[in-house]
Amino acid sequence: MERMAAQKPLELILARNLLTSISTPAFLVDQDAALVFYNEAAGALLGRSFEDVGRMSPEDWTSTYGPFKANGQPVELDELPTTRAVRDGRPAHAVFTIRSANGGKQEIESSAFPIVASEEGSSGAMIFFWPHDRSGRASP
Amino acid sequence: MRLKVWGARGSVPAPGPEMNRYGGNTSCVEITLASGEHIILDAGTGIRTLGLDLTSSPHVNILLTHLHLDHIQGLMFFPPCFRADADITIWGPASPEASLEDRVARYISAPLSPVEVRELPCDVSFRDTPPSEWQLGSATIRCEAINHRGPTLGFRITDGDTTLCYIPDHEPALGTVLADNEPEWISGYDLARDADLLIHDCQYADDEYPLHVGWGHSGMTDSLTFASRVGAQRLLLFHHDPLHADGFLDDLHAAARRRWAELGGDSASVEMAREGAVLDVEPVAAPAGISGA
Ligand SMILES: [Zn+2]
Ligand SMILES: [Zn+2]
Numbered sequence: 018m019e020r021m022a023a024q025k026p027l028e029l030i031l032a033r034n035l036l037t038s039i040s041t042p043a044f045l046v047d048q049d050a051a052l053v054f055y056n057e058a059a060g061a062l063l064g065r066s067f068e069d070v071g072r073m074s075p076e077d078w079t080s081t082y083g084p085f086k087a088n089g090q091p092v093e094l095d096e097l098p099t100t101r102a103v104r105d106g107r108p109a110h111a112v113f114t115i116r117s118a119n120g121g122k123q124e125i126e127s128s129a130f131p132i133v134a135s136e137e138g139s140s141g142a143m144i145f146f147w148p149h150d151r152s153g154r155a156s157p
Numbered sequence: 158m159r160l161k162v163w164g165a166r167g168s169v170p171a172p173g174p175e176m177n178r179y180g181g182n183t184s185c186v187e188i189t190l191a192s193g194e195h196i197i198l199d200a201g202t203g204i205r206t207l208g209l210d211l212t213s214s215p216h217v218n219i220l221l222t223h224l225h226l227d228h229i230q231g232l233m234f235f236p237p238c239f240r241a242d243a244d245i246t247i248w249g250p251a252s253p254e255a256s257l258e259d260r261v262a263r264y265i266s267a268p269l270s271p272v273e274v275r276e277l278p279c280d281v282s283f284r285d286t287p288p289s290e291w292q293l294g295s296a297t298i299r300c301e302a303i304n305h306r307g308p309t310l311g312f313r314i315t316d317g318d319t320t321l322c323y324i325p326d327h328e329p330a331l332g333t334v335l336a337d338n339e340p341e342w343i344s345g346y347d348l349a350r351d352a353d354l355l356i357h358d359c360q361y362a363d364d365e366y367p368l369h370v371g372w373g374h375s376g377m378t379d380s381l382t383f384a385s386r387v388g389a390q391r392l393l394l395f396h397h398d399p400l401h402a403d404g405f406l407d408d409l410h411a412a413a414r415r416r417w418a419e420l421g422g423d424s425a426s427v428e429m430a431r432e433g434a435v436l437d438v439e440p441v442a443a444p445a446g447i448s449g450a
Pocket of ligand 2: 223225305306326373
């Protein structure tokens, strides 16, 4: 018999399967805003694959990768679009700086979408990333 | 627990002389608990003949995995529905869109049906499956959403020290590699783990699956890999494609046994569901006969 952590709800399993199959960098967080998966495209952006780091608490992943405000200060957990997506069940969009494993910084736009499958609230969120477009064009 | 298969076909009834041995009726399995009570899993066309077999004043619980037609089509032809002394409880997945009764009534109503649910002489009630375990007779039942098309459940039934798991429509391999994914990320894993008997979707042969990815069903090797990962002791391959005649299913069975042996299991513990088959399900002593990596 295999040892296992608590079974993930089906909607998170399907979300992970989707993220695995696309080349837009994306994170998957659970209902506690813990990072439970990111895809290869996100791994390329961050400089480390998810397999190397595994599940991370919100404190761990924000202190490792950011995001950081323009002044270099870390963004408060409560201000993160992921927190808002999970807690309020609302989408959120923001521009941040993140730090990759090699210390390089990158400005990104991120959109977080809550995953809601029951009346009890969201069971997590998907967060997609794009390099920040400085041309001033509206995002699609 | 004793189990009887009344319909093992998926998608649509497939009658015909070339289907005689495995049968053409759609999903329906009867469980007889140690206490003598009965639980019926799904109400495909196989439930019609099951109903003919039930004796006086039937009290039955029917557990519906989902409302695809091959899992409810027999309801309207279930003889106890037309008996005033019958007491029928139908359990199925909840939906924010409409009650279970209203969703089933889309089928048992005009113009698809000559009768309406409210006209049935039996005492019938519809219950959403609860999110936590519940008791039916001597059995503890648990259900979980699993990967199919549309909201679909699998059931885990434990009676005494015997556990059976029923997941007739399931595509756990969609978008992932079952052989090396972590257990917590495998649809249905927790539901099926260590079951003494797993009844599982095996709609397609391996060479048919690539043309049906995303249709909600499993190819043979994926069914076996899932069973192996969850440590199922015995596997009943179910939900046969309506195109699969007896000879084809014989060959698929032989291939499945070879594959199961390659996965480290006892080839005799893989069976093909056949209409009319009766199986006694008994606890298998640990350590598991086959277990995952
Ligand atoms: Zn089906
Ligand atoms: Zn189905």
